[in-house]
Amino acid sequence: MTRSPDPRDYDLDGLRVRVMAEHGGTVDDSIPQLAAADPDLCGLALVLTDGTLLASAQADVRFSVQSAVKPFLFALALLDTRGDALDLIGIEPTGEAFDAIKLETGTGRPPNPMVNAGALLTAALVDGDDVEARNDRILRGLSAFAAQDLEVDEGVARSEHLLGDRNHALAHLMRAEGTLGVGADDAVAVYARACAVLVDARALAVMGATLACGGVNPVSGERVVPADVARDVVSVMATCGVYDGSGRWMRGVGIPAKSSVSGGIVLSTPGVLGGAVISPPLDEQGTSVRGRLACEALSAELDLHVFGSLAA
Ligand code: GLN
Numbered sequence: 001m002t003r004s005p006d007p008r009d010y011d012l013d014g015l016r017v018r019v020m021a022e023h024g025g026t027v028d029d030s031i032p033q034l035a036a037a038d039p040d041l042c043g044l045a046l047v048l049t050d051g052t053l054l055a056s057a058q059a060d061v062r063f064s065v066q067s068a069v070k071p072f073l074f075a076l077a078l079l080d081t082r083g084d085a086l087d088l089i090g091i092e093p094t095g096e097a098f099d100a101i102k103l104e105t106g107t108g109r110p111p112n113p114m115v116n117a118g119a120l121l122t123a124a125l126v127d128g129d130d131v132e133a134r135n136d137r138i139l140r141g142l143s144a145f146a147a148q149d150l151e152v153d154e155g156v157a158r159s160e161h162l163l164g165d166r167n168h169a170l171a172h173l174m175r176a177e178g179t180l181g182v183g184a185d186d187a188v189a190v191y192a193r194a195c196a197v198l199v200d201a202r203a204l205a206v207m208g209a210t211l212a213c214g215g216v217n218p219v220s221g222e223r224v225v226p227a228d229v230a231r232d233v234v235s236v237m238a239t240c241g242v243y244d245g246s247g248r249w250m251r252g253v254g255i256p257a258k259s260s261v262s263g264g265i266v267l268s269t270p271g272v273l274g275g276a277v278i279s280p281p282l283d284e285q286g287t288s289v290r291g292r293l294a295c296e297a298l299s300a301e302l303d304l305h306v307f308g309s310l311a312a
Pocket of ligand 1: 068116164167259261262286
């Protein structure tokens with residue numbers, strides 16, 4: 001059995017050049033700010049469990065986190081409700097798009113925390129009596145995951161709130177089912193602002209690494225969430241993180257991940273590393289095309305597939 005290659009020796013810039021040769025996919029146009037993204041942006045970062053950061057060119061270019069925030073909203077909801085969030089949200093994959101207007105049959109709960117219905121609810125479950133307090137709680141919580149003070153793109157937050165018709169529909173549906181305890185518009189406002197938090201690949205990789213380290217941020221040393229919360233979150237990333245592409249992702253890449261419409265992907269391999277890729281053009285399931293290629297290569301070349309090694 002060969003020893004796994006050391007990620008410290010890995011040529012992330014070389015990988016970036018290799019995936020830049022791919023020109024497939026379409027940049028999301030759900031809001032003007034995302035439609036204006038540079039299709040040639042491509043950045044990669046890895047953070048090891050000892051806090052070592054490896055970054056390619058453009059790993060410091062900021063983008064709105066979008067759905068890559070969902071694992072961290074779930075973590076904060078689990079923390080702030082002392083686990084009750086697990087009774088209020090399902091954890092089964094949907095086989096449907098991220099914004100499907102669908103709740104769990106029989107219970108009216110969101111199907112899982114990685115689709116929009118679930119994230120609208122997790123964002124509503126964090127501590128805070130009103131929209132502003134929950135916004136603050138989320139920004140502080142995300143900043144602890146990232147080991148830096150994160151900021152919100154207010155223009156993106158406004159667009160998401162104004163143009164997120166399907167999110168408004170989901171919030172109203174959950175109100176009708178009795179599964180959303182805050183006002184529908186308030187729920188959309190908080191979720192929209194969470195999606196508009198700015199990160200770069202480095203910050204997002206630190207966030208993934210915090211989950212990979214059982215909830216302890218390897219850069220700041222801070223315990224952000226308990227180990228059981230981190231494990232629950234990574235489990236649901238593994239089964240639901242890439243929406244209706246989660247099965248194909250798990251087979252081909254084998255690293256728990258969360259995709260997003262901005263083209264960011266956050267990765268978390270427990271006990272090994274966290275990572276992030278940003279490249280805006282997306283495939284039909286809303287996954288970054290170059291991001292997938294990069295993750296397939298990372299998995300194969302660093303022997304990261306959680307379900308087994310093909311190394312001789
Ligand atoms: N802000 C987006 C939305 O709710 C996030 C979706 C995503 O990244 N898949 O529509």
